[in-house]
Amino acid sequence: MPPKKPATMPVGATSTLRLESNPSTGYGWQVVETHNLRVDEPFAIEQAPSSGAPMVGVPGTAVIRITPRGKGPASLTLVYKRPWAETTAEDRTLSFVFDAQ
Secondary structure, eight states, rough: OOOOOEEOOOOOEEEEEEEEEEEGTTTEEEEEEESEEEEEEEEEEEGGGGOOOOTTTEEEEEEEEEEEEESSSEEEEEEEOOOTOOOTTTTTEEEEEEEEE
């Protein structure tokens, strides 16, 4: 399969990534590596409107805001893990590549 073309982002404009998350289990998305991006932390967590107040075990969505710092390639790698645990090969890892223009 050929490599995917990087998503294009305007320099200085903030974009949002939304990833499934369930912080009540202790797991959350953490930045492993970033290049040419500002990442706003901590990540906001949204829950489905039908779920009402935050409850243990109810999944939500991590809202990750990113902004390219300058023109050229940009990237972000995240891992879904407990913050106190060592990163292992079994942890879910996502990598994103962008072309900032």
